[in-house]
Structure formats: structure tokens, C-alpha cells
Amino acid sequence: MHIFLIVVLGFVVGMLVGLLGIGGGIIAVPALVHIFGMDQHLAQGTSLFILLPPIGLGAVMVYWKKGEVNLPAGVMCALGILLGGYFGGLIAIDLPSNILRALFGLFLMLSAVLLWRKSKPPATAPAGGGSGNA
Amino acid sequence: MPESRARLFGIFLTACVVGVASGLFGIGGGVLMVPLLVLLHHYGQHRAQGTSLIAMVPPTGLLAFLAYYRASAVDIRTGLLIIPGIVIGGYIGSKIAVQLPAARMRRVFAVILFVLGASEFFTPLVRWAAHSWH
Numbered sequence: 001m002h003i004f005l006i007v008v009l010g011f012v013v014g015m016l017v018g019l020l021g022i023g024g025g026i027i028a029v030p031a032l033v034h035i036f037g038m039d040q041h042l043a044q045g046t047s048l049f050i051l052l053p054p055i056g057l058g059a060v061m062v063y064w065k066k067g068e069v070n071l072p073a074g075v076m077c078a079l080g081i082l083l084g085g086y087f088g089g090l091i092a093i094d095l096p097s098n099i100l101r102a103l104f105g106l107f108l109m110l111s112a113v114l115l116w117r118k119s120k121p122p123a124t125a126p127a128g129g130g131s132g133n134a
Numbered sequence: 135m136p137e138s139r140a141r142l143f144g145i146f147l148t149a150c151v152v153g154v155a156s157g158l159f160g161i162g163g164g165v166l167m168v169p170l171l172v173l174l175h176h177y178g179q180h181r182a183q184g185t186s187l188i189a190m191v192p193p194t195g196l197l198a199f200l201a202y203y204r205a206s207a208v209d210i211r212t213g214l215l216i217i218p219g220i221v222i223g224g225y226i227g228s229k230i231a232v233q234l235p236a237a238r239m240r241r242v243f244a245v246i247l248f249v250l251g252a253s254e255f256f257t258p259l260v261r262w263a264a265h266s267w268h
Contacts, residue, residue: 003215010216014223019231020243021183024220025161030250032212042209044160045202049213051162052199054191055220059228063184070177070185072137076146077171077189081163082197084153089201092158098258104159105258108251114169116244118179 002036009035017055025051026111029104040101044092141175148174149189157198162190 009031017024025047032043054060063069092100137145148170156163164186171182193199202208231239 006212006215007219010219011223012219013216014220014225015227015230016223016243017220018224018227018229019234020227020240021231022243023162023165024224025159026165026247028216029160030254036212038209039207041202041205041207045199045205045207046209046213046216047160048157048195048199048202049208049210050216050220051190051195052193053217054193055217055224056164056187056190058225060184060187060191063180063187066180066184068178068180068184069188070137070181071188072142073145073171073175074185074188076142077149077152077167077185078192078194080146080149080151081153081156081167081189081194082192084150084155085157085163085195085198086153086201088154088157088159089198090157091154092160093201093205093207098262100158102255102258105251105253105255107155107159108254109248110251111165112244112248112251114165115240115247118169118240 005035020115022111022115024055026108030108033101040097040104041093044100044104048089145171145175153194153198156195157201160198160202162195164190 009028013024013027013031016022016027028047028050029040029043032038032046033040036043038046060069095103149167152163152166152170155161155166167186167189168179168182171177171185172179177185199208
């Protein structure tokens with residue numbers, strides 16, 4: 001259908017990921033719902049598919065070279081997210097689409113608050129830390 | 135900096151919670167992982183971002199993805215078309231980010247995200263209320 005539009009959407013999402021250091025999924029999901037008229041479940045499943053390849057690999061190298069990666073903690077995070085994700089997926093599939101969408105809205109508001117707080121430049125973290133979230 | 139076992143376990147538990155959000159909302163989880171590493175585990179901003187990024191190099195959303203896939207809630211073709219744009223856009227975006235005041239950009243985006251979240255939250259509720267009214 002709108003192949004060109006989809007490719008452009010990917011590009012715009014990528015620009016925001018690089019610019020703001022926030023997750024691609026958090027933008028891709030509402031974009032898929034509003035621009036392509038996908039159902040909330042389909043948009044979320046498609047977003048998870050997009051996030052399967054290591055799109056943050058380039059950014060990791062930058063942090064790794066500066067010694068800002070804690071590998072054992074990273075492994076623990078990966079395992080936790082893998083396991084938790086399974087249960088989150090199971091819960092989401094059984095929820096009605098409109099309830100899921102309302103919950104997603106709450107989650108976006110929470111993320112906005114966290115992002116706002118992160119933008120306050122504290123002494124230990126200079127502003128413009130780059131892409132922090134995959 | 136070596137991590138004690140107790141602390142690693144704490145990080146694992148935090149990541150499990152992030153994972154549930156990841157599966158529930160079809161996102162990567164970095165948007166939660168980074169602030170939680172900073173707030174709960176006292177990581178510096180850069181270390182939190184680097185650790186969160188390396189945790190997302192393996193396909194941590196795989197189990198959540200499979201839950202959606204089994205429920206036929208994945209549009210693989212659209213997903214494949216979005217990926218190249220994200221990679222190219224992400225590269226260009228991070229190049230631009232270096233030149234711009236990141237803190238202000240994050241704030242502008244946080245406001246947009248909050249408004250979007252509020253609309254995602256209230257639209258289904260309003261529809262539902264309108265339905266049950268008639």
C-alpha cells in the first residue's frame with residue numbers, strides 16, 4: 001500500500017531516536033496507530049518486531065569505548081527484560097484494544113515526566129548524553 | 135566497578151518490571167531502564183545509558199514478540215520497511231543532536247509526548263463513556 005510513507009516513517013522515527021536518545025517503539029506505536037490506522041495490538045507487535053535487530057549497536061560502541069558500560073549489570077537487565085517481556089506480552093494480548101490504548105497513554109505520560117526530569121542537567125550527567133534508550 | 139551479587143539481583147528484578155512494560159506496550163524499555171538505573175541503583179547518567187543500550191543488543195523483546203506473533207498481531211512487512219529508515223535516521227539524528235541544545239529538545243519532546251499520552255488515554259475513555267450513555 002503506502003510503501004513510501006512507511007519508509008519515511010521509519011526515517012522520521014530514527015531521526016527522533018538519534019536526536020533525543022529515546023526509544024523507537026514509543027514513537028513507532030502511536031505513529032502506526034494514527035497514520036496507518038493499525039489496531040493497538042498490531043502496532044505494538046509490529047514495534048516489537050522492529051526492535052528485534054540490535055539497532056542500538058552503533059551507540060553501544062561509543063559508550064563501550066568510554067568505559068560507560070557495566071556488562072554484568074547489562075546481562076542482568078537483558079535477562080530481566082526478556083522474562084518480563086513474555087508476561088507483559090501475555091497480559092497485553094488478553095486486554096481489549098481500547099483498554100490497552102488507554103494504558104499506553106498513561107505510560108506515555110509517565111515517560112514524558114521521566115524525559116522532562118532527565119532533561120534537567122544534573123552535575124554528574126552533562127546534557128546531550130546521546131541515544132540512551134534502544 | 136565490580137557489582138555485588140545482591141545489587142546484580144536487584145538490577146535483575148528491576149529489569150523484570152521493565153520487561154513487563156516492554157511486552158505490555160510493545161516498546162524497547164530503555165525509556166524506563168535508564169531512569170530506574172539512575173534513581174534506584176545510583177548509576178551515573180552515561181553509565182545507565184550505556185548499560186541499558188548493551189542490554190538491548192540481544193533481542194530482549196523476543197519472548198514478548200512471540201506472544202504477539204502467536205496472536206497474529208504483527209505486520210512483518212511494514213516492520214521490515216521501517217527498519218532501514220530507523221538505522222539511517224538514527225545515524226543522522228545523532229549527528230544533528232551533537233550540534234543542538236539537547237536539554238531543550240528533550241523538554242519540547244516531553245511536552246509533545248505528554249499531550250499525545252493524554253489523548254491516547256482519554257480518547258478510548260470518552261468513546262467508552264459515549265457508548266454506555268446511549
